């Protein structure tokens with residue numbers, strides 16, 4: 221019997237459990253109807269796990285929305301010109317984000333590099349070809365000392381260098397004819413003396429473009445347009461974190477002339493610093509659908525799902541009397557309910573590193589965050605039902621350790 225016939229017959233399956241007109245038992249018919257499965261992770265011996273950690277690049281970020289996967293599959297069956305994809309998708313994304321223009325990039329990091337490149341080169345093809353050598357060009361980026369770590373390396377890929385500032389006076393002293401841009405790291409916002417609105421106002425006062433890195437900060441949804449409304453010239457966002465789009469995609473959005481300039485530094489063009497930061501039609505269209513699905517999601521309902529999962533895991537952990545739990549929501553970035561679990565180590569005699577290790581090695585494997593003193597869990601990258609599995613494993617391991 222052909223697969224198609226099996227499926228057709230399944231729809232008229234009688235209660236007897238035998239496919240009508242044949243002697244094939246129900247289970248066999250079902251197995252035949254199921255799409256052929258190849259478990260490649262298993263074949264290759266790659267561990268898969270429940271992600272109670274969050275949107276970490278090393279842990280493969282997020283699970284894409286079903287419609288994104290469908291879009292990738294659909295677009296993979298046709299050819300299209302990349303520039304047309306960027307034009308059309310960029311226009312739609314810009315509307316959704318309250319921006320003048322937008323482009324899909326190879327992650328937020330790539331948005332940071334290409335956006336900075338655009339600021340430095342404008343639409344001058346000679347300057348595009350010249351990067352990362354900035355002779356006779358602007359070359360300095362102002363960054364607050366408390367924002368100057370990790371991701372700031374991205375803008376410096378253009379050849380530009382960071383000039384650290386702390387106070388308003390520092391800024392006024394630092395600004396000169398070489399100053400190209402003012403960079404702001406959203407998650408470090410509370411740590412710096414100068415806050416986002418003031419940063420934008422200073423940029424406008426001195427005629428210097430401002431860029432914000434809000435990679436992991438798509439929640440709450442208003443964040444997606446907040447920084448455009450505030451006046452930032454360029455906004456950089458990850459596609460494969462909270463947005464549950466392609467992990468290797470991101471969005472650069474902002475002023476029309478700056479996006480046009482950034483695109484000159486990006487694929488499909490070559491002879492520029494961005495040629496390696498490629499996004500294909502599948503990711504460009506996938507990013508668009510991810511953003512659309514994210515914005516139109518029932519955010520209250522989603523938040524409640526995340527909270528309910530956290531409550532189930534918290535209850536599990538708390539069933540051990542030596543355990544203390546807290547549920548918090550970070551103030552600026554990665555805004556999602558976050559469970560922290562710690563314990564009295566005279567009662568539960570192993571540290572949190574060891575518990576995480578045991579959960580990682582268990583079946584199913586579970587990943588979470590935290591240090592030696594605590595376990596830190598978020599539920600936004602978990603799938604339905606996994607909260608109960610994690611709760612059960614927490615109970616098991618904590619009990620074993622306190623025995």
Ligand SMILES: *Cc1c(COP(=O)(O)O)cnc(C)c1O
Pocket residue numbers: 277326327328329330371407433434435436457458459460469470
């Ligand atoms: C994740 C992250 C990035 C890099 O984003 P990708 O989408 O992984 O390229 C940049 N900045 C911050 C603050 C991030 O959290």
